[in-house]
Amino acid sequence: xxxxxxxxxxxxxxxIVHSSFVRKLLAxxxxxxxxxxxxxxxxxxxxxxxxxxxxxxxIEGGAxxxxxxxxxxxxxxxxVFVWMAETFGGLxxxxxxxxxxxxxxxxxAGAGLKLAAWGGTLLMAFMYFAALPIGAAxxxxxxxxxxxxxxxxxxxLVAAYTLSxxxxxxxxWWGEKVGNSWLR
Numbered sequence: 037x038x039x040x041x042x043x044x045x046x047x048x049x050x051x052i053v054h055s056s057f058v059r060k061l062l063a064x065x066x067x068x069x070x071x072x073x074x075x076x077x078x079x080x081x082x083x084x085x086x087x088x089x090x091x092x093x094x095i096e097g098g099a100x101x102x103x104x105x106x107x108x109x110x111x112x113x114x115x116v117f118v119w120m121a122e123t124f125g126g127l128x129x130x131x132x133x134x135x136x137x138x139x140x141x142x143x144x145a146g147a148g149l150k151l152a153a154w155g156g157t158l159l160m161a162f163m164y165f166a167a168l169p170i171g172a173a174x175x176x177x178x179x180x181x182x183x184x185x186x187x188x189x190x191x192x193l194v195a196a197y198t199l200s201x202x203x204x205x206x207x208x209w210w211g212e213k214v215g216n217s218w219l220r
Contacts (some may be wrong), residue, residue, distance in 0.1 A: 046215045049202035063146075063203035066195040069188065070143025073156065077136035094133060099125075101132035104166070111168035135159050143195060144201035146205015151219050160185040160192075196220075 053059050079086050080100040083093025092098035105121035107129065121128055135155055142152035152192040169202075199220070201207025207220075214220055 041088040045212050047199065048208055048211060049199035053198055057088065059200070059203045062195065062198050062200035063205065065191060066146065066149070067193060067204065069191045070140050072140075072143075072188065073136050074144060077133060077140055080133065080136070086184050090105075090197030094129065099129050101128040102126075108208070109166045111170070112170060113165050117166050130213040132159075139192070144205075146201025146203075146207040147210035148203050148219060149196035149199070149207065150218050156192040157189040160189040 049062075053062065067183060078084065080088045080098070081094045083090035083098065088098065088100065090096065090210060093102075094100055096110070102121040102125065105117040109117040138157075139152045139156040139159070140141065142148040166215055169183055170180055198209070199207055201210065211220055
């Protein structure tokens with residue numbers, strides 16, 4: 037017999053986080069980080085005017101990843117990101133937008149968190165290296181080593197590995213389907 041009387045060994049959030057209050061805090065954190073990814077997807081897709089003006093929306097032919105990689109990167113890896121944007125063109129935009137949407141959707145829904153967390157961590161690493169703050173004194177960076185990309189990656193991983201989707205999400209149902217696999 038599995039944990040809690042279940043006939044399998046699937047782990048659920050209540051098995052690892054015993055405080056109801058903490059489970060709710062983790063669920064709130066998961067939803068917040070999900071919206072943090074979903075919002076830029078929507079803004080870049082439709083050009084809602086917050087980070088992307090309507091004329092530069094993806095549905096209007098805008099290039100959200102290429103534009104950033106060519107015009108806004110800095111540091112020692114700038115030329116690598118410019119090369120990627122110029123070489124792979126629209127593929128970089130598709131992967132970036134698909135990533136924002138997929139990570140946001142998984143976190144908001146509470147299912148597929150491990151895959152979303154690792155994909156989001158990879159995206160955050162790319163964005164960190166695109167604007168590497170090391171040696172960038174007086175360029176608007178407040179810390180020469182870490183920035184918010186590190187925090188967002190950590191939040192994604194904590195949300196996934198505490199199974200925060202089980203509270204206020206589809207995680208428990210999803211766990212019954214996929215068990216403890218990497219799809220959890």
